[in-house]
Amino acid sequence: MCGIWALFGSDECLSVQCLSAMKIAHRGPDAFRFENVNGFTNCCFGFHRLAVVDQLYGMQPIRVKKFPYLWLCYNGEIYNFKQLQKQFGFEYQTLVDGEVILHLYNRGGIEQTASMLDGVFAFILLDTANRKVFLARDTYGVRPLFKVLTDDGFLGVCSEAKGLINLKHSTSLSPKVEPFLPGHYEVFDLKPSGKVVSVELVKFHSYRDEPLHAACDTVETLPSGSFDLETVKSNIRILFENAVRKRLMAHRRIGCLLSGGLDSSLVAAVLLKLMKEANINYPLQTFAIGMENSPDLLAARKVAAHIGSEHHEVIFNSEEGIQAIEEVIFSLETYDITTVRASIGMYLVSKYIRKKTDSVVIFSGEGSDELTQGYIYFHKAPSPEEAAEESERLLKELYLFDVLRADRTTAAHGLELRVPFLDHRFTSYYLSLPAELRIPKNGIEKYLLRQSFEDSNLLPKEILWRPKEAFSDGIASVKKSWFSILQDYIDQQVDDLLLEKAAEKYPFNPPKTKESYYYRQIFEKHYSGQSNWLPHYWMPRWVKATDPSARTLKHYKSAQE
Numbered sequence: 001m002c003g004i005w006a007l008f009g010s011d012e013c014l015s016v017q018c019l020s021a022m023k024i025a026h027r028g029p030d031a032f033r034f035e036n037v038n039g040f041t042n043c044c045f046g047f048h049r050l051a052v053v054d055q056l057y058g059m060q061p062i063r064v065k066k067f068p069y070l071w072l073c074y075n076g077e078i079y080n081f082k083q084l085q086k087q088f089g090f091e092y093q094t095l096v097d098g099e100v101i102l103h104l105y106n107r108g109g110i111e112q113t114a115s116m117l118d119g120v121f122a123f124i125l126l127d128t129a130n131r132k133v134f135l136a137r138d139t140y141g142v143r144p145l146f147k148v149l150t151d152d153g154f155l156g157v158c159s160e161a162k163g164l165i166n167l168k169h170s171t172s173l174s175p176k177v178e179p180f181l182p183g184h185y186e187v188f189d190l191k192p193s194g195k196v197v198s199v200e201l202v203k204f205h206s207y208r209d210e211p212l213h214a215a216c217d218t219v220e221t222l223p224s225g226s227f228d229l230e231t232v233k234s235n236i237r238i239l240f241e242n243a244v245r246k247r248l249m250a251h252r253r254i255g256c257l258l259s260g261g262l263d264s265s266l267v268a269a270v271l272l273k274l275m276k277e278a279n280i281n282y283p284l285q286t287f288a289i290g291m292e293n294s295p296d297l298l299a300a301r302k303v304a305a306h307i308g309s310e311h312h313e314v315i316f317n318s319e320e321g322i323q324a325i326e327e328v329i330f331s332l333e334t335y336d337i338t339t340v341r342a343s344i345g346m347y348l349v350s351k352y353i354r355k356k357t358d359s360v361v362i363f364s365g366e367g368s369d370e371l372t373q374g375y376i377y378f379h380k381a382p383s384p385e386e387a388a389e390e391s392e393r394l395l396k397e398l399y400l401f402d403v404l405r406a407d408r409t410t411a412a413h414g415l416e417l418r419v420p421f422l423d424h425r426f427t428s429y430y431l432s433l434p435a436e437l438r439i440p441k442n443g444i445e446k447y448l449l450r451q452s453f454e455d456s457n458l459l460p461k462e463i464l465w466r467p468k469e470a471f472s473d474g475i476a477s478v479k480k481s482w483f484s485i486l487q488d489y490i491d492q493q494v495d496d497l498l499l500e501k502a503a504e505k506y507p508f509n510p511p512k513t514k515e516s517y518y519y520r521q522i523f524e525k526h527y528s529g530q531s532n533w534l535p536h537y538w539m540p541r542w543v544k545a546t547d548p549s550a551r552t553l554k555h556y557k558s559a560q561e
Helices: 014-027 082-089 101-115 212-216 231-248 264-275 295-307 317-325 325-332 337-356 376-380 384-396 400-413 423-431 449-454 482-491 494-501 516-527 554-560
Strands: 003-008 032-036 038-051 062-064 067-078 119-127 132-137 148-149 155-158 176-179 184-192 196-203 254-259 285-290 310-315 358-364 414-416
Touching: 003 014, 003 067, 003 119, 014 032, 014 038, 038 067, 038 295, 062 101, 067 101, 067 295, 082 101, 082 196, 082 212, 101 119, 101 132, 101 212, 101 516, 212 423, 231 264, 231 414, 254 264, 254 337, 264 295, 264 358, 285 295, 285 337, 285 358, 295 310, 310 337, 317 325, 317 337, 317 482, 325 337, 325 400, 325 516, 337 358, 337 400, 337 482, 337 516, 384 423, 400 414, 482 516, 494 516
Parallel strands: 254 285, 254 358, 285 310, 358 414
Antiparallel strands: 003 038, 003 155, 032 038, 062 067, 067 119, 119 132, 132 184, 148 155, 148 176, 184 196
């Protein structure tokens, strides 16, 4: 996990522009480098490093003797860099996993490069010999990337939008900062002036397609075409274990977030099992957060005792949560209601991990709800086909919601997140299964996933079959939800008249509640005029919901009763 930043064709002094690069210093607390590009005095790279692999040669931009004309700045982990080395006979100069990007590009161009990377990544690749600039981002956007491109060809790129919004440029209008689309690469021509022209934006991978890199994966070819239940369950277990195993790649201590829900509990249990098999000789630290006696804390305690992790509990009160709202929104760069609610707990637990422990590489359960139809509203899906379509829509938008939350809340404290449920091979297999196999059954969501691990003894039965609890709700007591605590506080902060005129003040995504108005005000204070970063609020489908919390849905209430 790092912070990357680059400018091409800057009209302003680079030493002034460089101040913008410091806005993402939290992403790489170990080292910083600012480097001009030879022969292009108005082009430069900025890099904030969190050292996870190759402590000696891991600084960026990465340049190697074999390709002196290539410059690479990347944020991510490429899990198959050793397999690719073996398959193509690459000679690496460093131990940095990202070096493989240079070799793949030299061998087969940008399309093959992006398609063959098994991992999470956002990168900027400069080829001065052919005068090209390339941007690329992984399939689900697990690693963030933003860009700004002016009409006259000035390009700015950064891990977070906050590193671009204050850039100086000769044109009077503020250029538009926008997220770079996941699963895409973009090609630019680099002019002698240092300015660029966009040539093409290409989607290189679709979720349902088995990734190109599956051919050199460590897992053998699975039986395909057979949807016999036992075969399916076995394949799910094999691929999920493989997803966790490949993510053990680290020179820093590994930890795991543990809410006591199905997803984080499965990740923690499989992770601990595989760490033992790999002879990693320190105990796995697991981390739970909640208010006193919240459902998540109690469930996480059970899981930790069952798997034998070194468990940490972070207990916070409503005042601490409320005080964190502004810094959380600044970190997130969004005003989405459910994202802000769920981020507060994750932000506070990440802060604890950074200050009180030496765990840096943090595993988490993001992506499972979208992939395996875990949200409670999936019980209301009109048909298995519509449920499958909704699942894919949620995966496509992950970079705006849960993946955004998971990245920013951990990166704010210099931690690196790993999300095995979003492994390319695992997700493409799960999405290839018949729609009727993936829907909730017997009133229980994620039925197939639970069933797949039923005989593994990885988790206590009551955890394996624990109903869905939204992270922002599970951290509070059953009597009073976290969203109710927030709303009670905000009710006193926002005047009724302000809410009545909200649509005039904020015509795009107008706030409908005092809570959303309060978040929007804070967002606009830091990111004025950038409300289009969020195309729409996250809301459940097929139910007449006015609030994104699962606890407002009838299904949740009847299940609790």
